[in-house]
Amino acid sequence: MRTLLITGPGGSGRTTTAAATALAAARSGARTLLLGTDRTDTLGPVLGDRDVPGLTVRRTDPDAGFRADLTALQDRAGGAMDLLGASRLVPEETSPPPGAEELAVLRALRDAARDEESYDLLVVDLPATPRAVSLLALPDELRRALRRLLPSERQAARALRPVLGRLAGVPMPAEWIYETAARLDLQLAAVEALLADHGTAVRLVAEPGPAGADALRTAALGVALRGLRLDAVIANRVLPENDAGSWLAGPVAQQRKALEEWREKYDVHPVAHLGRDPRGADDLAVLAVPAVPAAPTATGAPEWPxxxxxxxxxxxxxxxxxxxxxxxxxxxxxxxxxxxxxxxxxxxxxxxxxxxxxxxxxxxxxxxxxxxxxxxxxxxxxxxxx
Structure with missing residues (x-):
């Protein structure tokens, strides 16, 4: 399964580009999974109500994921909570804390990695950069934190824990804590493997112009720092060429200059401005974005030699x-x-x-x-x- 991560500055048309890319891939015969990460479901209005053969759409649900995790945690720690006289929280009455959306995205990526035999292409509509880059860094950072909190040498001494607890007179971590940490580490490792795969690439979306150029430079820097492959740049909402007397002459000239500069650095695919927000499969088909990411050119090469x-x-x-x-x-x-x-x-x-x-x-x-x-x-x- 190939994976295409789509991000860019806020308001640049990331969701529209992700939907158009997934639609084009499905119509070309690729079994395509489109993953939306916006809890407000912006994919729904863009795609419309028409079902497309070969296209599956999933959306993250941070509320449901948090409540399931809270229920599981309280079930596992029930004995300790009863001993302390602590009351259990009602998941349905508890709001997800900050970070729940990011964890829901990681869970969805993990599930997609499990289903890789069912799809040819995974298209992920990520948040705006730099939040998207921070999200992609989470698996590595969380695994590092787990290794510091519960080093492997401590986990290797599980059999000695009851004895050590009696000798030291202090409670030792319960077995389920280590089991949960090991399970979480495996899940995060699956997401890391998906991101590190040579078939995974990032596609950046930006409007050509001064503001878009600076945002694009910053986004490309974040992608490179994470060691991810930049597949292409989608220059979105490109205005039609007009004569010099048109009131669009100034914006068109700015866009033309930005496109010339971008083409010196990136593989650029201009997408025409429709004059309205794209809605439905027919509008998305007109955008003509490249459906499948380009094949990696240096498989097996060291990331940073x-x-x-x-x-x-x-x-x-x-x-x-x-x-x-x-x-x-x-x-x-x-x-x-x-x-x-x-x-x-x-x-x-x-x-x-x-x-x-x-x-x-x-x-x-x-x-x-x-x-x-x-x-x-x-x-x-x-x-x-x-």
Missing amino acids: VTDRLAEDGVLVWHLPLPGARRDALDLVRRGDELVVTAEPFRRVVPLPSALRRCTVDGAALREGELRVRFRPDPGLWPRTR
Whole structure:
């Protein structure tokens, strides 16, 4: 199953593009699953009431997911709650907390990964960037938090827990906590695998113009920092060419200039402005967006390669592609065996390759949209050559 993640600035037409893409794919014969992540169901008005053969539409439901999780948690922790005299919450009377929508999206992506044999293409209508990039970072961040809270070495000592509890005189974590953590880790790993798959790509939607250009640059930077593949840029609501005397001449010239600049950096697909909000399958078919993401060009290639320059300069160079990054909004911090990279509103904690863990950071430079971090071998850790 191929996966296409669609995002872009707010109001750029992401949902319309996602619906048009899924519709075109289904009509071309691909078994297509369209996942909507907006709780207000903006997909419904866009798609209309007509059923399309080969197209399945799902929508996330954060309320139902939260209530199911709350019920399961209270059932598992019932004994401890009774011991403490705590009253149980009524799920139907409890509002989902902040973050419930993001967790509902991750749950939907996990379910889609389970059903990968049933579909040829998954199209996901993500929120606006940078929220979408933060959402895509959640599986990695939550798994890291789980490993810190419940390290594997603690889980390996399950048999000793009752003995340790009696000796230390303090209650040890219940078995179900570790089981729940292990189950959650597997679910998050499934989402991570879906995002890391070479068949997964991001499609950015933006209106050509000054504001859209800046938003597009920021969105492309966030996508690159997450190590995701950018499939294409949909230049949405492109105005028709008019003569110089038309009142549209100014906006058309701005769009033309933006498109020329975008084509130098991205694979751009212009989509005409219909003069109204698209509604229904007939309008979506007119948009003529590319249905299927382009095939990856470098399967198996390292995401962020390391260049060996030990013989010339005595360093190893780690290449991090960050197109559109600005020096004054870029920050690096070495933390143990990890590198914390901050680029404008985005942040990622990246494990160092094994060779670089035995080195010290010797400097960094941003050149041609690529961050190059130099590492010098630590004499105390690097094997000596004879």
